Amino acid sequence: MAFTRATGKHRRSTRMHRTTSRAAGVATLAATGVMGTLAAGPAHAATTAEQTGLTPVVGIGDSVAEQIGAQAAAQRQAAEEKAAEEAARKAAARRAATERAAEVRAAREAERRRLNAFVAPIAHSYLSTGYRTGGSLWSSGSHTGVDFHAAAGTAVHAVGSGTVVSAGWGGAYGYEVVIRMADGMYTQYGHLSSVAVSVGERVTPGRQLGLSGSTGNTTGPHLHFEARTSPEYGSDVDPVAYLRKHGVNV
DSSP: OOOOOOOGGGOOOOHHHHHHHHHHHHHHHHHHHHHHHHHTOHHHHHHHHHHHTOHHHHHHHHHHHHHHHHHHHHHHHHHHHHHHHHHHHHHHHHHHHHHHHHHHHHHHHHHHHHHHOOOOSSTTOOEEEOTTOBSTTSTTSBOSSEEEEOOTTOEEEOSSSEEEEEEEEOGGGOEEEEEEETTSOEEEEEEEEEEOOOTTOEEOTTOEEEEEBOOSSOSSSEEEEEEESSSSTTOEEOHHHHHHHTTOOO
16 A cells, blocks of 8 residues: 655644644733733732732832831931921020120119119218308308218218228318219218228228217217318318209208
């Protein structure tokens, strides 16, 4: 029996050809399945993505982004808090500086008032002899000052700010102190038992000048007080009017 070779388009496929065809079919099916899955919707696409190992990469990216965002937010908050603290510190420093400046001004004003204030030469005393009182007790024929009642040893004070121009023995005035006042006038304190200041010394209101007594021409312990336009005898003015002008009630 004779066999004839198949020819033309009816020739049987070789083994290699069949294998190649199967591989191509499988590839086509695989592609068709993937495309079908993707076309089926996001859920299937996500499932396929998870099966392909893409989700872990996306998940890590989201986590890192969240961490970076949290760190950035924390840094912003820390910067804002630091800025707020710095602003509060500067505001407190400004308030403190303003308060210190106000305190300095108040202290200066208080010192200015103190230096410009006047006080009585003898505390809690009264006039025992008035200004221009006449009589033979005074060489000029009248009293050139006023007398403040004071027991021996009573503290005598400067009536205001000034500079001592005389401190020591003053003849008929006994131990005396003469002060050139800040306003240009002069005040005299006579018949002292002791002197506590020296020439050239600056004094402030209330500064103790010495103690009252009865030195010089006097009939008993008291303070002789004069207000003058110069340090010399005979330039006297009304000492009561002078003290009252400066707020001293005598």
